[in-house]
Amino acid sequence: MNIVMMGPPGAGKGTQAKYISERFVIPHISTGDMLREEMSAQSDLGKKVEEVIKSGKLVDDSLMIEIVKVRLSRPDVEKGFVLDGYPRTLSQAESLNELLRFLGKDVKYAVYVEVPKDVIIERLSSRRVCPKCGHIYNLISNPPKADGLCDVCHVPLVTREDDKPDVVKRRYDVYYEMTFPVIEYYRKRNVLFTIDGTLAVEKVKDMLLNILGDDN
Template sequence: MRIVLLGPPGAGKGTQAKKIADQYSIVHISTGDLFRDNIKNQTPLGQKAKAYMDAGNLVPDELVIALVEDRISKDDCQKGYLLDGFPRTVAQASALSDFTEQAGKPLDFALSIEVPEEKLIDRIVGRRVCPNCGASYHVTFNPPKKDGICDRCGSALTQRKDDTEATVKNRLDVYNKETASLIDYYRCKDILVTVNGDQDVNVVTDEIFKALK
């Protein structure tokens, strides 16, 4: 099964991606991890990406596409994969479709997790993380036993710099301007599946599995 995972920041894509990958025994490919691995291993593509990033520039589409195409061509992806964080634009989606269709292995689904914008802001702004052990919490939905203190290691919890309300609104604006158009793109290809992400995590998972059947 070959899946593209769509949804705005805070929709719960990371949580659901792991469950989908485990359920169907497919590879979960996060583009953030993909960049980090290529840069860490100093691959030719990783070195090119690093040069752009070090200069403070966006990595161009053709290089991002090349990184993804290289990854999904690996042996462990032959049984399927889930792409998380790519494509972000219609141009990237079109290039991905061309590549997979020419290889005779087109995408099966574009799965979109939908959550109202006001709920997304509450979700993200309320997130807290432990800088020591990496545990994550939410001030409303998953609070620590002691306010502001990690249950696991007792360290003081922090809020990520990009989890402020102003930053979140800006990220959602970027998503709506660029990535949201992917919904129409995949709807026209007749592979779009939408799921209501404004529910209990396990209910969302169940609905995803039903939709993918």
């Protein structure tokens, strides 16, 4: 059961990927985790990543696919995996396809958690964080007990730079522009499953189980 999870920032795909991972006992593989693991293992690849990140650059496609290759060659992916945050571009999707073919695997489900831009903006811009303990609140779905104050630390909550409407709008547009060709790529290969990410988390889980359920 090889799964690719896609969705704009704030769509909740990380939460859903974690759920699939636990439900089907397959590893949840995120881009950030792969990079951190290689760096902390101080492998040759990890050292390269560290160098790139230290110099303030982004990890490029050819280095990234090397890291994905190492990760997907481990024995724990035998039953499957959930890839979260990769591929994000068409060229990454093509490299991944080539790699999987080499490994004798393929992507069976490409799940796209679809949430319209205005909903993402509303979701993220109502997010507040405590500057002291880092706890995240949501003024709509998970508000603090006292208006604007952390329940524990009683200090005023703040909006993170990444959650400001202008920044959210830009991140969404960048994501969509880069990833739309990936969505089309998987649609053409008949493995795309689109899920309405505006629904409640439990409902989204049910829909995922409907899609993946017969496989296990």
